[in-house]
Amino acid sequence: MATAELTPDDYAPRHDVPIGGRSGFTVVEDRQVHYLEWGTVRAPNVLCLHGGGQTAYMFEELGAALASKYHVLAPDLPSHGDSDPIDDVGGDRHALAGGIAPLFDAFGIAPAVVVGASLGGITAITMAAARPELVDGIVLIDIGHRLEEEGVKKIIEFLRAHDSFASLEDAAAHISTYLPHRKEVRPESLTRNLRQRADGRWVWKHGMGRRFRDEPEEMPDWRNILEGLAEDASSLQCPVLVLRGGKSDVLSDQGATEVAELIPDSRLRTVANAGHLAAGGNPESTVGLIKTFLDEIGW
Numbered sequence: 001m002a003t004a005e006l007t008p009d010d011y012a013p014r015h016d017v018p019i020g021g022r023s024g025f026t027v028v029e030d031r032q033v034h035y036l037e038w039g040t041v042r043a044p045n046v047l048c049l050h051g052g053g054q055t056a057y058m059f060e061e062l063g064a065a066l067a068s069k070y071h072v073l074a075p076d077l078p079s080h081g082d083s084d085p086i087d088d089v090g091g092d093r094h095a096l097a098g099g100i101a102p103l104f105d106a107f108g109i110a111p112a113v114v115v116g117a118s119l120g121g122i123t124a125i126t127m128a129a130a131r132p133e134l135v136d137g138i139v140l141i142d143i144g145h146r147l148e149e150e151g152v153k154k155i156i157e158f159l160r161a162h163d164s165f166a167s168l169e170d171a172a173a174h175i176s177t178y179l180p181h182r183k184e185v186r187p188e189s190l191t192r193n194l195r196q197r198a199d200g201r202w203v204w205k206h207g208m209g210r211r212f213r214d215e216p217e218e219m220p221d222w223r224n225i226l227e228g229l230a231e232d233a234s235s236l237q238c239p240v241l242v243l244r245g246g247k248s249d250v251l252s253d254q255g256a257t258e259v260a261e262l263i264p265d266s267r268l269r270t271v272a273n274a275g276h277l278a279a280g281g282n283p284e285s286t287v288g289l290i291k292t293f294l295d296e297i298g299w
Contacts, residue, residue, distance in 0.1 A: 016057075016191070016192060018036045018038070018057060018060045018063060018064070019060055019061075019063075019064045020038060020063070020064035020067050021036055021037055021038035021060075021063050021064065021067065021072075022036065022037045022038070023035075023036055023037075024037065025082070026106060026107075028102050028103060028106045029102050031078070031083070031084040031086070031099070032082075032083060032084045033075050033076070033083045033084070033103065033106075034056070034075065034076045034081050034082035034083050035056060035073055035074060035075040035076070035107075036056045036057065036059070036060070036063060036073075036074045036075075037063075037071075037072065037073050037074075038063040038064060038066065038067035038070075038071075038072040039066065039067040039068070039069070039070050039071040039072055040071060041071050041108070042071070043069060043070050043071040044069075044070050044071065044113070044299050045070070045071050045072075045073070045109040045110075045111070045112035045113070046066060046070045046071070046072045046073070046112060046113050046114075046115060046294075046299075047073050047074075047075075047103070047104075047109060047112040047113070047114045047115070048062065048063070048072060048073070048074035048114075048115045048116075048120070049074075049075075049077065049100065049114060049115065049116040049117070049119075049120030049121070049123050049124055050074070050076075050077060050080070050117055050119075050120050051117040051118030051119045051120055051121075051141075051277070052077075052080075052118060052119035052155075052159075052206070052208055053080075053155075053159050053204065053206050053208050054080070054117070054118075054193070054206075055076050055080055055081035055192055055193055055205060056074035056075060056076050056081060057081075057192045057193075058117065058277075058279055058280060059072075059074040059115070059279065061279075061283040061286075061287060062115070062279065062283070062286065062287055062290065065287045065291070066287075066290075066291070066294075070294070070299075071109070073103075073107055073109060073112075075100070075103060076205075077096065077099075077100070077119070077120065077123070078096065078099045079206055079207050079208075080205060080206045081192075081205050081206070082205065085207070086098075086099045092225075093122050093123060093126045093225050093229070094126060094130075096119075096122075096123050096126070097123050097126040097127040097130065100123055100127060101127055101130075101131055101134065104134050110133070110134045111133065111134055111135060111136040112134065112135065112136065113135070113136055113137035113138070113139070113294065113297075113299055114127070114128065114135050114137070114138050114139070115138075115139040115141070115290065116138065116139065116140060116141065116143070117141035117142065117143070117277075117278075117279055118141065118142060118143050118250075118276065119143075120141075121138075121140040121141060121142075121143035122143060122225060122226075122229060124138050124140065125138070125140070125229060125232050125233050125236065126229070126232055128232075128236055128237075128238060129232035129233075129235050129236060132236075132237045132238070135238055136238055136297075136299070137238050137239050137240070137241075137293070137294075137297050137299060138236065138238060138239075138240045138241070139240075139241045139243065139290055139293060140240060140241070140242050140243065140259070141243045141271075141278055141279055141286070142243065142244055142245045142248050142250060142251045142271075142275075142276050142277075142278050143250075143251060143259075144233075144242070144251050144255045144256060144258065144259030145226055145229040145230040145233060145255075145258070145259055145262070146226075146230075146254075146255045146258060146259070147226070147250050147251060147255065148249055148250055148251070148252055148255070150249060151248065151249035151250035151251075151276060152222055152250060154178070154249065155250070155276075156222065158174075158178045159204075159208050160208075161174065162174060163203070164197070164201040164202060164203045165194070165201060165202045165203075166200075166201060166202075167187075167202070168187035168188065168190050168191070168194070168202060169187045170202075171187070171190050171194055171202055172184075172185040172186070172187040172190060175190075179275075179277070181247075181275075182277075182280070182281065190202075193205055230259075230262055233259055233262045233263050234262045234263065234264070236263050236264065236265075237264075238265070239265045239266070239267075239293075239296075239297045240260075240263045240265060240266045240267075241266070241267055241269065241289070241290070241293040242256055242259060242260045242263070242266055242267070242268045242269070243269055243270070243271050243278060243286065243289060243290075244256040244268070244269075244270050244271065244278075245270075245271050245274040245275045245276055245277070245278035245281060245282075246270045246271060246272045246273060246274060247273065247274060247275045247281075248274075248275050248276045248278070249275065249276065250275075250276040251276070256268055267293070269289050271285050271286050271289065272285055273285075274286070
């Protein structure tokens with residue numbers, strides 16, 4: 001029997017209150033944006049941009065740790081989590097940055113220090129190069145202008161391996177295979193990253209896997225998103241902290257050193273015992289290094 005095509009209305013939204021913070025929705029330029037927030041709006045602003053295939057909840061530990069001193073805002077990127085998509089954003093980093101910049105006015109957070117992990121870091125560099133008045137500092141988490149082919153290949157294969165899952169337990173098993181050295185994933189926590197369709201199956205709250213599966217090549221061309229990033233990095237006018245996961249297979253020691261050398265005012269640090277997903281692999285070290293950087297720049 002044929003299965004009816006499912007529409008976005010068949011996907012029930014799910015958003016939880018983060019530790020020590022708030023969860024909310026707003027509309028920016030006719031697009032719904034889901035965000036997490038910590039601290040008071042009168043404090044210095046920190047904007048956190050998550051990586052591709054993730055959600056704002058990856059910054060739960062950081063937001064809670066900074067809440068006493070900073071106003072922390074972490075939106076779901078376009079086409080991720082419970083935020084609406086931007087038409088045809090695809091792998092265009094400029095379109096993605098253009099979708100984030102209006103949040104500064106919407107939330108009154110200019111200027112801010114921007115913490116960007118992976119795709120969020122690419123977005124942070126792109127936005128700061130185009131709109132330097134918005135950004136007074138950047139933290140790049142395991143991202144640069146030169147990435148390792150094998151590490152990126154593993155991410156793409158993980159994202160496009162499954163169109164959907166029969167249960168949260170199945171999804172947790174898939175994640176554990178990809179991240180064997182991380183602590184066991186609790187299936188119930190994955191409602192932050194997946195939504196349940198009307199037919200009972202669970203799908204990621206992003207379209208990256210579907211986009212990669214639709215491309216005919218065995219390995220989609222992902223390098224186009226890095227075009228011109230080195231030039232943008234070299235033009236940055238604010239202080240930058242480059243964090244590399246000590247066990248990362250995506251950003252090598254050489255790649256981290258190269259991007260740090262490109263940026264006029266940078267410092268390079270390593271998150272020990274962590275891979276590409278450094279903020280989750282070693283949250284204590286990540287939080288400590290970011291706090292130190294914020295103190296160093298007088299934020």
